[in-house]
Structures are given as C-alpha cells and as structure tokens.
Amino acid sequence: MNNRKMLFMLFCIILFPKISEAKGIDLHKTNYIGYGYVKDIDHTNGFNNYEASFQYSLKVPIIHEKNSLLFVAFSQKSFWQLGNTKASSPVHESNYQPEVFLESRLTNSVVAKFGYRHQSNGLSGKDSRSWERIFSSIGHQNSLYFWNAETWYSFGMSDNPDINNYLPYWNLELGVNYYDSEVSVSGGYNWDKKKGNITLELSHPLTKEIALYVQVNEGYGESLINYDSHNSRVTLGFRLLPNFNR
Numbered sequence: 529m530n531n532r533k534m535l536f537m538l539f540c541i542i543l544f545p546k547i548s549e550a551k552g553i554d555l556h557k558t559n560y561i562g563y564g565y566v567k568d569i570d571h572t573n574g575f576n577n578y579e580a581s582f583q584y585s586l587k588v589p590i591i592h593e594k595n596s597l598l599f600v601a602f603s604q605k606s607f608w609q610l611g612n613t614k615a616s617s618p619v620h621e622s623n624y625q626p627e628v629f630l631e632s633r634l635t636n637s638v639v640a641k642f643g644y645r646h647q648s649n650g651l652s653g654k655d656s657r658s659w660e661r662i663f664s665s666i667g668h669q670n671s672l673y674f675w676n677a678e679t680w681y682s683f684g685m686s687d688n689p690d691i692n693n694y695l696p697y698w699n700l701e702l703g704v705n706y707y708d709s710e711v712s713v714s715g716g717y718n719w720d721k722k723k724g725n726i727t728l729e730l731s732h733p734l735t736k737e738i739a740l741y742v743q744v745n746e747g748y749g750e751s752l753i754n755y756d757s758h759n760s761r762v763t764l765g766f767r768l769l770p771n772f773n774r
Contacts, residue, residue: 552588552589553586553587553588554586554587554588554770555585555586555587555768555770556585556586556587556601556602556603557583557585557603558583558585558729558741558767559583559584559585559767559768560582560583560741560743560763560765560766560767560768561580561581561582561765561766562580562581562582562741562743562763562764562765562766563578563579563580563581563610563763563764563765564578564579564580564581564743564761564762564763564764564765565577565578565761565762566578566579566759566760566761567759567760567761568757568758568759568760573615573620574612574614574615575609575612575615575620576609576612576615578611578612579607579608579609579610579612580607580608580609580610581605581606581607581608581761581763582605582606582608582765583603583604583605583606584603584604585601585602585603585604586601586602586603587599587600587601587602587627588600588601595632595633595634596630596631596632596633597630597631598628598629598630598631599627599628599629599630599631599643600626600627600628601626601627601628601629602624602625602626602627603624603625603627604622604623604624604625605622605623605625605751606619606621606622606623607619607620607621607622607751608620621649621651621751621752621753622649622650623647623648623649623751623752624647624648624649624650625645625646625647626645626646627643627644627645627646628643628644629641629642629643629644629645629663630642630643634666637668637669637670638666638667638668639666639667639668639669640664640665640666640667641663641664641665641666641667641678642663642664643662643663643664644660644661644662644663645660645661645662645663645680646658646659646660646661647659647660647661647752648752649751649752649753651753655753656687657687657688657691657752657753657755658684658685658687658688658752659682659683659684659685659687659688659691660682660683660684660685661680661681661682661683662680662681662683663678663679663680663681664678664679664680665677665678665679667701671705672704672705673702673703673704673705674701674702674703674704674705674712675700675701675702675703676700676701676714677698677699677700677701678698678699678700679697679698679699680697680698681697682697688752688755688756690756691749691755691756692718693718693721693723693756694718694721694723694748694749694755694756695716695718695725695748695749695755696716696717696718696723696724697716698716699714699715699716700714700715700716701713701714702714708732708733709730709731709732709733710729710730710731710732710739711728711729711730712728712729713726713727713728713729714726714727714729715727715747723747723748723758724747724748725745725746725747725748725749725750726745726746726747727743727744727745727746728742728743728744729741729742729743729744730742730743731767733769734766736769737768737769738766738767738768738769739766739767739769740766740767741763741764741765741766741767742762742763742764743761743762743763743765744761744762744763745759745760745761745762745763746759746760747759
C-alpha cells in the first residue's frame with residue numbers, strides 16, 4: 529500500500545468519530561441513474577454501445593462555525609453494461625471520490641469552498657488511475673440562475689501523469705431555473721493542448737423527490753480509465769432531488 533493511501537486511511541480513521549456523531553447527511557453532487565448511448569467503447573471486451581450509468585454522492589457536516597461548515601463527502605460514478613448478457617452485464621468501471629472541504633457562506637447567495645479531493649478507480653496494474661487535488665471554488669445561486677467556478681492544484685498522478693493535458697485546471701458551471709425545470713452547462717478547456725470537456729444536464733421534477741434527467745457529455749475525462757480518449761455519451765434517466773430527505 530502506498531503512502532498516499534495510508535495517509536488517507538489514517539485521515540478517515542481520525543474523522544470517523546466526528547462523522548458518526550454528525551447530523552444532516554445531504555446530497556452533494558448530482559445523484560442519478562440512467563441508460564444511454566456511448567459513441568466510443570472498447571468492443572474487444574465484448575462491450576456494446578448502450579449501457580447504464582449511475583452516480584450517488586453524499587456529504588455530511590462535521591464542524592459548524594458561524595457561517596462556515598466543514599464537510600466530508602463521498603461520490604461514486606459507475607458504468608454498467610446492463611442488458612449485455614453476452615458479456616455477463618459487467619460494471620466495467622467505477623470512479624470513487626472522497627473529499628473534505630470547508631464551505632463558507634459569504635452572502636445569502638454566494639458560497640466559497642476550499643478542500644481536498646481524491647479520485648481513483650480501484651483497479652490495479654495498467655488499469656489503475658488516481659490523482660489528488662487541492663481545490664477552491666466560488667458559486668452564486670438564486671431562484672432564477674446559478675453559477676460555480678472551480679480551480680485546483682493536482683498531484684499524485686503517477687498512474688496517469690498526463691491527465692492534466694485532458695482535464696484542465698478549472699471547471700465552470702452555468703445554469704438556469706425555468707419554472708420547475710433546471711438546465712445547466714459545465715466544463716473546462718486546456719487551451720495549450722486544445723482538449724477539454726462539456727456536460728449538458730436537464731432535469732424536470734416528476735415528484736418532490738425525483739426528476740426526469742437528461743445528460744449529454746462530450747470530450748475527455750468522463751471516466752478515469754479512458755481519460756485520454758475523446759468520447760460522446762447521451763443518458764436518459766432519473767435524478768434524486770434534495771427534497772428526498774426533507
């Protein structure tokens with residue numbers, strides 16, 4: 529086990545008592561499940577171009593001081609060859625992302641964050657992918673629109689030393705609320721390498737807890753295993769709304 533993994537495990541052990549006492553587990557990133565079409569996929573393993581994908585993402589506050597909260601969070605995104613019985617319908621990759629970050633409310637509508645993020649795919653050998661990031665962001669949200677700008681410093685990239693060529697040092701998200709629906713566009717671009725990514729998301733609530741969800745991805749880095757391959761994906765499914773635990 530390498531030093532980075534040992535340090536992260538030690539960090540989790542130290543934080544566990546705080547997490548177990550904490551209240552207010554909430555959604556973090558988009559929680560969804562869907563099925564769709566992916567343009568480029570490795571057919572040598574018997575995979576086909578239609579598959580399911582899902583993401584669950586939760587956060588919990590462990591320290592609350594005035595207008596600031598210290599959160600720990602965990603997200604998992606998986607790609608599942610659902611229906612591909614010839615290949616035994618495998619989940620061919622999962623990306624795991626634990627985080628710890630400080631969230632400070634600057635005004636009623638502006639929030640700043642600063643934290644640490646690990647991301648890996650849990651595989652070994654030539655398929656192993658992982659990196660670490662120190663990130664900061666600022667975002668604004670009101671009843672009509674929202675935006676979020678994030679940048680980071682990356683390190684611990686021995687499994688994938690060129691990942692910054694495909695995933696730039698920043699991400700920008702812009703979104704609008706149209707009646708009950710939400711539309712957002714997010715992405716980043718490396719101007720030197722002329723590579724980047726963009727994601728379009730649309731959701732419309734069916735109930736207070738669940739929304740119809742459409743996601744369109746174009747570019748690099750949607751999954752760690754193929755971070756250096758350009759791809760396109762369209763997914764239709766359902767999204768869990770923040771009201772699920774209210």
